[in-house]
Amino acid sequence: MSNQVGFTSTVPVEVILGAGLEPVDLNNIFINSENPGKYIELSEMHGFPRNICAWIKGLYTIAEDKGIKRIICIGEGDCASAVSMCEILSSRGTNIIPFSYPTTRNKDKLNRELNLFAQELGTTLEMAEEIRKRLKPVRDKLKQLDKLTWKERKVRGAENHLWLVSSSDFNGNPNTFNKELSEFLSEAESRKSMKFKRLAYIGVPPILNDLYTFLNSLGGDVVYNETQRQFAMPFSTDNLIDQYLEYSYPYGITYRLERDIIPELKRRDIEGVIHYVQSFCHRQVEDILIREAIDLPILTLEADKPGKLDNRTRIRLEAFMEML
Numbered sequence: 001m002s003n004q005v006g007f008t009s010t011v012p013v014e015v016i017l018g019a020g021l022e023p024v025d026l027n028n029i030f031i032n033s034e035n036p037g038k039y040i041e042l043s044e045m046h047g048f049p050r051n052i053c054a055w056i057k058g059l060y061t062i063a064e065d066k067g068i069k070r071i072i073c074i075g076e077g078d079c080a081s082a083v084s085m086c087e088i089l090s091s092r093g094t095n096i097i098p099f100s101y102p103t104t105r106n107k108d109k110l111n112r113e114l115n116l117f118a119q120e121l122g123t124t125l126e127m128a129e130e131i132r133k134r135l136k137p138v139r140d141k142l143k144q145l146d147k148l149t150w151k152e153r154k155v156r157g158a159e160n161h162l163w164l165v166s167s168s169d170f171n172g173n174p175n176t177f178n179k180e181l182s183e184f185l186s187e188a189e190s191r192k193s194m195k196f197k198r199l200a201y202i203g204v205p206p207i208l209n210d211l212y213t214f215l216n217s218l219g220g221d222v223v224y225n226e227t228q229r230q231f232a233m234p235f236s237t238d239n240l241i242d243q244y245l246e247y248s249y250p251y252g253i254t255y256r257l258e259r260d261i262i263p264e265l266k267r268r269d270i271e272g273v274i275h276y277v278q279s280f281c282h283r284q285v286e287d288i289l290i291r292e293a294i295d296l297p298i299l300t301l302e303a304d305k306p307g308k309l310d311n312r313t314r315i316r317l318e319a320f321m322e323m324l
């Protein structure tokens with residue numbers, strides 16, 4: 001079997017690396033592929049309905065296409081559609097490895113889950129701890145990149161998004177990722193500060209490829225990418241369990257708002273918030289609690305397929321930026 005282990009959302013990558021395996025975030029290889037739309041069409045030909053989230057359809061066919069035969073399925077803390085998709089992959093011969101984030105955010109339960117996960121992959125939590133220590137300098141550099149985005153205004157929102165979202169699997173190789181990140185930071189630090197309206201992006205990462213550049217053309221830029229920053233785990237924790245307890249994404253929108261979103265909106269002096277929702281995603285209802293909790297202008301933006309912003313969305317973004 002190949003060395004690659006696929007996953008549908010951020011999982012404890014330290015355990016995968018500790019087992020000597022190569023982590024592959026299926027979201028990243030799908031959306032960065034030459035023609036992501038092709039994977040959606042293919043999955044519909046395999047019987048996936050039109051009204052299922054496009055990420056799920058893309059993940060299914062990219063896994064098949066790339067021959068990734070070992071995939072981690074997140075039972076709790078991610079997405080019910082992903083669980084069903086994993087079941088189909090399993091029936092087609094893929095080895096599905098279970099992992100769950102306890103909904104109660106309970107330390108003992110998470111400890112148990114991490115141990116089981118390590119056993120499934122043929123490693124130990126001690127080994128994963130070693131990897132956590134080795135990854136710390138990389139995560140510190142990602143923190144620095146984030147600071148260069150919101151505080152020093154030298155890194156664009158699109159660059160911030162790409163580096164942070166890629167940290168879920170370190171593009172399969174943390175050493176190369178570290179080297180390329182160091183080079184990027186040296187170049188970015190020598191830049192002049194930019195002036196834009198300060199925006200926040202909250203919600204699942206966008207399936208669109210021109211959102212950030214379009215915002216720049218309207219005089220705005222994202223200085224807080226909520227979920228992507230969480231993937232990078234910029235926390236000061238002393239062990240793996242605390243790190244994955246601090247990681248807010250699996251533990252519900254109320255926790256995300258209290259623990260991360262609201263303090264970061266204040267710290268970064270945000271002027272307007274874009275809440276991105278994916279068509280046919282159950283997380284769309286989170287918009288209700290987001291709007292109740294945040295006292296700033298919010299634009300809820302929905303998209304379905306990969307590609308460019310449609311005209312209606314462009315007009316809504318223009319009106320939002322004008323209003324700000």
Ligand code: SF4
Pocket residue numbers: 053054055056078079080081082204278280281282283
């Ligand atoms: S966007 Fe929503 S439905 Fe789609 S994969 Fe992510 S959590 Fe699941």
